[in-house]
Amino acid sequence: MSGSSDHSNTKRLNLEKAANFMRQYRDPQSRELRKLSANQFMEVWSHYDKDGNGYIEGAELDGFLREFVSSANTSDVGPEVVSDEMLIELKACFMEAYDDNQDGKIDIRELAQLLPMEENFLLLFRFDNPLESSVEFMKIWREYDSDGSGYIEADELKNFLRDLLKEAKRMNDVSEDKLIEYTDTMLQVFDFNKDGRLQLSEMAKLLPVKENFLCRQVFKEGCEGATKLTRADIEKVFALYDRDNNGTIENEELRGFLKDLLELVKKDYDAQDLQDFEETILRGVDYSQDGKVNKKELTMILLAIAKHNQEEESTSA
Helix, strand or coil, X not given: CHHHHHHHHHHHHHHHHHHCHHHHXXXXXXXXXXXXXXXXXXXXXXXXXXXXXXXECCHHHHHHHHHHHHCCCCCCCCXXXXXXXXXXXXXXXXXXXXXXXXXXXXXXXXXXXXXXXXXXXXXXXXXXXXECCHHHHHHHHHHHCCCCCCCEXXXXXXXXXXXXXXHCCCHHHCCHHHHHHHHHHHHHHHCCCCCCCECHHHHHHHCCECCCHHHXXXXXXXXXXXXXXXXXXXXXXXXXXXXXXXXXXXXXXXXXXXXXXXXXXXXXXXXXXXHHHHHHHHHHHCCCCCCCECHHXXXXXXXXXXXXXXXXXXXXX
8 A cells, every 4th residue: 555655645746846846956844945966956957948058048937937936835836826927027136136147048157156056066157257368268178178189078077177176175075976977967068969078169158258359349330340440449359369468369369369259150169160260260361371360460350350240230231
């Protein structure tokens, strides 16, 4: 007989889970959210990012908010207790608090701020100082892509996470098994094309840069785009990438600049895309053929981008 009551308990639990996915992560008495392990965080993320595009947005976000709020209720209520009016108000407050980049959707890093998680795992999402520019990103990429394959494989990602935790003086708190769990989870979260490794654009989401300067309005302006690009803008861009101040943009500096450029036109890109792009750009502007970009050559590239965006805008207008 106990077998059938076990069965009905499991069935009830499954029904509850189906009615409200978030309820299983709350303490039954206090209704407080329990600290999530890396795997549980992944379960929540995968459940709500239904289309797997790396964001909880639109209907997904509405569903998450309804369940998040109603799961805190002591009585067993469903998400429908949250009315449409309540949802609008709730969403406004919620997005103000958690939508850091104000794009109207929740990305993985923003969800990590919202849910209570194992502190060490949370650290991997919380870089106190986002990278200054893509030049630093490319240096890190070169360091951890130790076999030069153009991808960060699982063992390379594990080394990267280990070093991050060491830097935060937390490595002693993390067992090898935990580190493997963290690596697996980060791989699942950021490996959008599911090939078991991180390509350039995927690693860029894991390790964000403070600002892609090339996304600034001056490069996106409509008809007067090219004329609005001032000498000061060009000086600023040059200084941003010429990190060693030697008067040319080269090696990781050049790759950082090209990564930012590539991001303007392509959402998913890998090391091969970057290499092809480098060859194309240098073929167009590197008259000295030294594999470096000086200020004059950079000016030509930036004017070409501004002009290209201006043409795109006028054709879509």
